[in-house]
């Protein structure tokens with residue numbers, strides 16, 4: 001269990017989750033999830049609505065406290081959720097990761113740049129001038145520097161979501177978490193957001209992405225996890241899992257995504 005970094009063939013996991021469980025009342029939503037995320041890796045998380053994808057991401061981000069399981073960050077001491085986790089543990093998780101939500105959650109009364117520097121200034125205590133310089137640099141990278149003084153309502157959905165991504169990057173996280181970042185967008189705006197995400201992946205960002213954009217996952221993800229009813233039903237490289245799923249549930253799910261008008265998949 002106490003595997004030291006460098007002793008295995010794979011590089012150190014940035015994040016190592018074991019046996020993550022989460023119940024809401026009687027309902028056990030996560031039923032023992034294991035997840036390793038190595039530096040620079042992109043993990044795609046797919047699965048039916050209600051399978052626990054958002055709950056898992058929120059658990060990785062410290063927004064949700066699992067009922068049991070352990071989380072290890074960067075080879076540091078494991079946070080054991082079976083014991084009451086300390087506040088410091090949750091803050092550690094929140095400090096190391098940043099989340100991009102399905103809906104951008106930008107503050108409507110703040111400009112683009114103000115939205116971007118909000119976290120660095122108020123959460124990370126970065127001096128405002130420094131946060132603004134960095135924020136502008138990041139906005140420029142996603143082609144939105146000219147929108148610095150615009151309000152969210154003046155932007156398209158795709159632009160808003162790109163600002164959401166910049167806001168996450170501005171926190172300087174080790175791990176980026178995306179929760180269906182394009183599913184609320186008009187179809188013609190999806191590409192510009194996936195394009196930014198692909199660039200981030202190419203730059204070596206470590207990412208866990210909940211998405212049903214299978215061509216994106218196939219192009220970018222190192223590993224795909226199929227979450228089903230609170231467990232990882234199947235995991236593998238996208239090429240294998242998408243083309244040759246081992247599990248019938250995976251096959252049926254992929255079929256529903258690819259052929260939404262069909263009834264049951266033919267065996």
Ligand SMILES: Nc1ncnc2c1ncn2[C@@H]1O[C@H](COP(=O)(O)OP(=O)(O)O)[C@@H](O)[C@H]1O
Nearest residue numbers: 024027029047048049050051052053054055056
């Ligand atoms: N805060 C909550 N309180 C009670 N039930 C919740 C809460 N959050 C999520 N759930 C339930 O947990 C299950 C999994 O939800 P979620 O993680 O959002 O799944 P997914 O993102 O895969 O659609 C759903 O049945 C949902 O209703």
Ligand SMILES: [Mg+2]
Nearest residue numbers: 053054055179
């Ligand atoms: Mg969800």
